[in-house]
Amino acid sequence: MRDVVILGSTGSIGTQALEVIGDRRELFRVVGLAAGGSNIKLLARQVLDFAPAVVGVSRASAVQDLQLALYAEVSRRGWNKGEVTLPKIVAGPAAPNELAGMACDVVLNGITGSAGLPATLTTLAQGTTLALANKESLVIGGALVTGAAADGQIVAVDSEHSAIAQCLRGGRAEEVDRLIVTASGGPFRGMTRDQMADVTPEQALAHPTWNMGRVITTNSATLVNKGLEVLEAHLLYGIDLDRIDVVVHPQSMIHSMVQFTDGSTLAQCSPPDMKLPIALGLSWPDRLADVSRPVDWSRANTWTFEPLDNEAFPAVDLIRRAGATGGTAPAVLNAANEECVDAFHEGRIGFTRIIDIVTEVVDQHLGEELADSQPQAGRRDGVEDGSDVGSRWTSSSDLTVEAVLESDGWARRRAAELCRS
Ligand SMILES: NC(=O)C1=CN([C@@H]2O[C@H](COP(=O)(O)OP(=O)(O)OC[C@H]3O[C@@H](n4cnc5c(N)ncnc54)[C@H](OP(=O)(O)O)[C@@H]3O)[C@@H](O)[C@H]2O)C=CC1
Ligand SMILES: CC(=O)[C@@H](O)[C@H](O)COP(=O)(O)O
């Protein structure tokens, strides 16, 4: 029996994790659930279905709503109030962090965005296995996260990284030549930048193969998701960025590959279904039975591969550049992107402005010399125009949580200004 804490339980990853667990109650016990607080009714149903000891909501004002929703749900089910033991409720922005510190076997971090960083670090400090869907925390924390993790303590839930882990299993590090990360190409594959200028949020959310939350789906459309995944693979598996390729594979059947030094390539394939990597994340290194439908080899399948169009989708190159620079650069990039994704969905900027603004914010953070040389640590930007003095690039070796959070805050403010202009 594994005791599990699920962070982001009301989201796409969280709800699928609870489906996996719900079908295997003899293997897993949910001891903690946490969510942001925007879907209290669902959280209340999850609490009554899984009876965790503790439930966390990041929106402090949601406590009373949750209590009311719990009582309403108890009544709706016709349960006797006196016989129901309700969990301890913790509230406020630190709630996921508190749950990550609980004694348990696995914490699944399915929070979206940079808000997942404290919980990732707390889980690792606690010595608990981290099933990691929240790629942003790894990408922005960089060496802070990898340095805090023992060997094998982070188990990738992201489909590409789970695929790579499965291909690497049992092999020797020196036999690995390259990693090949597959990308669906998103809903705008084949379009030019000009053609993408007027696409709508609805179109951006129409992912061709996966059903996911709003931020990651938008990131798949801009290819920011793939850039983050290249950095994620670099940090998880210690392979240099220039030995990680991206190939567009619109069917999302092969989830990534490892090429070995003798010329052999191993690929992991299965129809697109996140339950597979989620289940592996919860049960690693063991596989659970009957998690997902396998490939149907009795019918004709056509799987295609094409190079990424870096001109139409500059995000991967930009993120490689931020990753190679390291330090606070990935945090700035990610925060500016999160801000721009919101602005796009609120109709404040067009689709192609997302990557333009993210590029501008990263360049400002690093200084104009970024294009061809190392940025200067300690440089402050925005001073000249009086807009903001909070940007200070910190190198990977000097990185602290405070520096990451400060850069994240500055990048959000700067991106918001650019979205207004
Ligand atoms: N969905 C997928 O198939 C995949 C997702 N991922 C990664 O997994 C993570 C989650 O993605 P996804 O499930 O799609 O996202 P969703 O938007 O569907 O869900 C996000 C979850 O995080 C919660 N949340 C948001 N902010 C906070 C906060 N500050 N504190 C606590 N909880 C918070 C939300 O709560 P509430 O409902 O209350 O807002 C919700 O439960 C992302 O990092 C994504 O990149 C990776 C691979 C595949
Ligand atoms: C399911 C998953 O892991 C997502 O990260 C997915 O890969 C997104 O699809 P794209 O390849 O379009 O980014």
Ligand SMILES: [Mn+2]
């Ligand atoms: Mn992925």
